[in-house]
Amino acid sequence: MKKNIILIGFMGVGKGTTARAFAKKYEVYNIDTDDLIESKENKEVKKIFEKKGEAYFRKLEQKTADWIIDSVQGTLISCGGGFYKVKNLHKMGTVVLLDASFDWILNRLKTAKNSESKLAKRPLFSQEAEAKKLYDEREKAYKKVADVIVNVEGKSLEEIVKEIAKKCRVQ
Numbered sequence: 001m002k003k004n005i006i007l008i009g010f011m012g013v014g015k016g017t018t019a020r021a022f023a024k025k026y027e028v029y030n031i032d033t034d035d036l037i038e039s040k041e042n043k044e045v046k047k048i049f050e051k052k053g054e055a056y057f058r059k060l061e062q063k064t065a066d067w068i069i070d071s072v073q074g075t076l077i078s079c080g081g082g083f084y085k086v087k088n089l090h091k092m093g094t095v096v097l098l099d100a101s102f103d104w105i106l107n108r109l110k111t112a113k114n115s116e117s118k119l120a121k122r123p124l125f126s127q128e129a130e131a132k133k134l135y136d137e138r139e140k141a142y143k144k145v146a147d148v149i150v151n152v153e154g155k156s157l158e159e160i161v162k163e164i165a166k167k168c169r170v171q
């Protein structure tokens with residue numbers, strides 16, 4: 001796999017989990033843009049939002065995109081929920097949207113084992129009504145920017161991973 005695969009989608013849809021499973025099955029590396037930013041800043045995303053604000057975080061996302069374009073190949077890259085807004089997204093690789101309805105995402109997050117700690121890390125998901133508003137604003141934009149769309153509702157992790165590979169022609 002030479003071209004990167006760029007996983008986008010709303011918070012909690014399963015980008016990180018899917019990226020790890022894909023990387024294992026197809027023996028590629030996977031990285032996550034939130035993790036890259038946290039290690040570069042030596043601060044959690046939540047703290048960056050609190051201390052420096054969202055605009056600063058978005059600049060870090062753009063820097064990360066520029067670095068990926070210059071330096072990363074053949075890698076599965078899972079992205080923060082707002083990362084799709086960077087310029088040159090398509091230069092990074094094949095853009096794959098993991099898609100699901102807001103209610104489905106919320107329901108799975110609420111029933112997941114690590115749900116409380118997951119939600120606590122995501123400042124934009126701290127209020128359900130606000131998160132729904134953000135989802136509604138983004139839904140069309142995600143679909144517009146995606147090269148490939150994979151609906152994840154009711155599918156196993158294995159099915160999702162295989163569908164991504166098939167649609168991106170990875171063997």
Ligand SMILES: Nc1ncnc2c1ncn2[C@@H]1O[C@H](COP(=O)(O)OP(=O)(O)OP(=O)(O)O)[C@@H](O)[C@H]1O
Nearest residue numbers: 010011012013014015016017018080081112156157
């Ligand atoms: N295919 C799946 N089957 C079962 N549970 C899953 C699957 N994908 C994700 N999950 C669970 O759903 C929750 C959210 O998944 P994950 O952290 O991968 O989402 P994310 O899109 O990376 O979120 P964020 O962008 O907020 O980091 C986790 O509790 C995870 O264990």
Ligand SMILES: O=C(O)C1=C[C@@H](O)[C@@H](O)[C@H](O)C1
Nearest residue numbers: 011034080081082122123124
């Ligand atoms: O949807 C968003 O805008 C965000 C999602 C998270 O992955 C983090 O990147 C951050 O909390 C912002």
